[in-house]
Amino acid sequence: MSDARIERTELPDARYEHGGDDHVFVELDESMSFDANFRAMAITQQIRERDIEGINEIAPANASYMVQFDPDVIRPESVLGELREIAAETDIEEYSWETRIIDVPVLFRDPWTHETLMEFRDRHQTPDSTDLEYSAELNGFDSVEAFIDAFVSAPHMVTMVGFVPGLPWCFQMVPQEDQMEVPKYKQPRTDTPSRTIGFGGAFSVIYPVQGAGGYQMYGRTPIEVLDVDQELPGFEESMVFPNPGDILNYRPVDREEYDAVRERVEAGTYEYDTATAEFEPDEFFESPYEYNERLSEVLYE
Amino acid sequence: MMRILEGGTSTTVQDLGRFGQYHIGMPPSGAMDQFSHRVANALVGNDEDAAALEMTYQGSTIEFTEDAVIALTGAEMPVELDGEPVPMYSAVRVEAGQTLDAEFATEGARTYLAVAGGIDVPEVMGSRSTYTLVGIGGLEGRTLQEGDELPVGDGGADAEAVLGNSVAEERVAGVAPEEGVRVIVGLFDYRLTDESRAELTDAEWTVTPEADRVGYRLEGPELDFVEREQPFGAGTDPSNVVDVGYPIGSIQLPQQPIVVMRDAVTGGGYATVGTVISTDRDVLAQRRTHETVSFEAVTLEEAVEARTARNERLEAIVESLDP
Numbered sequence A: 001m002s003d004a005r006i007e008r009t010e011l012p013d014a015r016y017e018h019g020g021d022d023h024v025f026v027e028l029d030e031s032m033s034f035d036a037n038f039r040a041m042a043i044t045q046q047i048r049e050r051d052i053e054g055i056n057e058i059a060p061a062n063a064s065y066m067v068q069f070d071p072d073v074i075r076p077e078s079v080l081g082e083l084r085e086i087a088a089e090t091d092i093e094e095y096s097w098e099t100r101i102i103d104v105p106v107l108f109r110d111p112w113t114h115e116t117l118m119e120f121r122d123r124h125q126t127p128d129s130t131d132l133e134y135s136a137e138l139n140g141f142d143s144v145e146a147f148i149d150a151f152v153s154a155p156h157m158v159t160m161v162g163f164v165p166g167l168p169w170c171f172q173m174v175p176q177e178d179q180m181e182v183p184k185y186k187q188p189r190t191d192t193p194s195r196t197i198g199f200g201g202a203f204s205v206i207y208p209v210q211g212a213g214g215y216q217m218y219g220r221t222p223i224e225v226l227d228v229d230q231e232l233p234g235f236e237e238s239m240v241f242p243n244p245g246d247i248l249n250y251r252p253v254d255r256e257e258y259d260a261v262r263e264r265v266e267a268g269t270y271e272y273d274t275a276t277a278e279f280e281p282d283e284f285f286e287s288p289y290e291y292n293e294r295l296s297e298v299l300y301e
Numbered sequence B: 001m002m003r004i005l006e007g008g009t010s011t012t013v014q015d016l017g018r019f020g021q022y023h024i025g026m027p028p029s030g031a032m033d034q035f036s037h038r039v040a041n042a043l044v045g046n047d048e049d050a051a052a053l054e055m056t057y058q059g060s061t062i063e064f065t066e067d068a069v070i071a072l073t074g075a076e077m078p079v080e081l082d083g084e085p086v087p088m089y090s091a092v093r094v095e096a097g098q099t100l101d102a103e104f105a106t107e108g109a110r111t112y113l114a115v116a117g118g119i120d121v122p123e124v125m126g127s128r129s130t131y132t133l134v135g136i137g138g139l140e141g142r143t144l145q146e147g148d149e150l151p152v153g154d155g156g157a158d159a160e161a162v163l164g165n166s167v168a169e170e171r172v173a174g175v176a177p178e179e180g181v182r183v184i185v186g187l188f189d190y191r192l193t194d195e196s197r198a199e200l201t202d203a204e205w206t207v208t209p210e211a212d213r214v215g216y217r218l219e220g221p222e223l224d225f226v227e228r229e230q231p232f233g234a235g236t237d238p239s240n241v242v243d244v245g246y247p248i249g250s251i252q253l254p255q256q257p258i259v260v261m262r263d264a265v266t267g268g269g270y271a272t273v274g275t276v277i278s279t280d281r282d283v284l285a286q287r288r289t290h291e292t293v294s295f296e297a298v299t300l301e302e303a304v305e306a307r308t309a310r311n312e313r314l315e316a317i318v319e320s321l322d323p
Helices: A034-050 A076-089 A111-119 A131-138 A144-153 A255-267 A281-286 A288-300 B034-043 B194-202 B278-285 B300-320
Strands: A015-019 A023-027 A055-060 A064-069 A097-108 A156-161 A168-172 A196-200 A203-206 A216-220 A247-252 A274-279 B002-006 B010-014 B052-056 B061-064 B068-076 B079-081 B092-094 B099-102 B107-115 B181-185 B205-211 B215-219 B240-245 B250-252 B258-260 B267-270 B272-276 B295-297
Touching: A015 A076, A015 B272, A023 A076, A023 B240, A034 A055, A034 A064, A034 A076, A034 A156, A034 A281, A064 A076, A064 B240, A076 B300, A097 A255, A097 A288, A111 A196, A111 A216, A131 A144, A131 A216, A144 A247, A247 A288, A274 A288, A281 A288, B034 B052, B034 B068, B034 B107, B034 B278, B034 B300, B099 B107, B181 B194, B181 B278, B181 B300, B194 B272, B194 B295, B272 B278, B272 B295, B278 B300
Parallel strands: A097 A247, B181 B295
Antiparallel strands: A015 A023, A023 A064, A055 A064, A097 A216, A097 A274, A156 A168, A156 A247, A168 A203, A196 A203, A196 A216, B002 B061, B010 B052, B052 B107, B061 B099, B068 B092, B068 B107, B079 B099, B181 B272, B205 B215, B215 B258, B240 B267, B250 B258, B250 B272
């Protein structure tokens, strides 16, 4: 397994669409891939650097991106022209970035998400098993333990932030044949505990606040991804902790450690365990498992 | 100071919106009917980005502790000041100690109450707009309730100069329910069957009770997607796509359509099939539960023309007013 590579994805022609008279949406690929995501990030970074008058929002997504603009300042066709020009000049071969590797303690099979998932069993594919049991079986694992092992065996990269403020969508950093996939709930739940670790499609998420949700629920982290008052350590620059390109390392913890970390978070004394490294897509694609191990060493050394 | 005696159904402080944060998942918020919000501010001599109250369905009861000049625009709402009816679309003097009482809207959904000087709550990320989901902006990030006190900004316009201001009815954007709502069909519309694609603009949709600042859930015929092998990462339902950003005004299709409004989730994995043009989001924002909506497909050129016409109408109004 350790010599597996991530095959490069040849992206189709990008699809440019007008979202009303004040948005342009650009789909780089229908399917998720690191190539599509890195290209979305590289292009949006270029758009940001150009600082085009009238463009208010630049939002990279998993395999697409979107800009919102004031049509009284810049015409929709001009925006589209600028985006095509930037895309033509952007080459992800030359793209690398300084990434943060972040330790995310997770109490899997926690009592809070368990209570919620039992409450919404009638909206789930399998009323008689838990979300983890269902996901394990669907992905060909013998046990929930084996599924959790695979889920935490490689880090997950933040490929998009959104839905609600601070929610990271993350894509596990393994070749596609080793990726896991699950459907969302048949009907969305009206409740999800805050800090739930969820999984839907091929994306893991951390729900920042309590609310609606449709992803399978696996556990809960004691740490925050959103602090609107910006009082906690790590939130000095922004009320949102995760950024696209960050790498999350989910680490299973027991109830004792969960409670201890939570206590420090609530006291405002918890410092995130992070490390920084220059992320080189080429090296990652060539030998992802080895590359991930190196990232893990940087974090935990 | 404005003291809230009764909050109403859902009254929030809103300006034109909070921009530059979509990429962290923060929607723009801001007035749902931007045209009416701007007219209200113009009537009392405020800058267009001053914060005003957006009162939904049942308005608020408010005691003024200081002299003020106010204006009401948007949904038709019977409003009294110490028992005397207050005309809409006019600058009106309020004296310290008087109480303004707004009743249930008779036509339209959202009434704007602007006060000279603007509502002076602190800015969060460059805007005073309320975003209740995470509790920021406005007053403590929530809808108003009994006992709240709202500071009014000083540096308001010269009261004597703006008191004659009023806007003729024909200049004002209608809130009448028969107008079509124009959309640019696109984004993932190719995922629909030809029949369903036609149905989107042919059908008459009904606004459900789940219609608020987050989104307008509509009810109508069932729309079908073309069957396909789902792309990697999208999820198994034919309505699923690899998660994307949603334009404000876009129509997403979990099963029945939801039009994404200004407090919406910024992205997700449901196919979007078109976007209400910026001008007509104001119209949709005034549509009430159980009223109908018809989508009219327009070209980008027509959408831009509609916006230009709306800007000219707004400019004519502003120019007709003092100061």
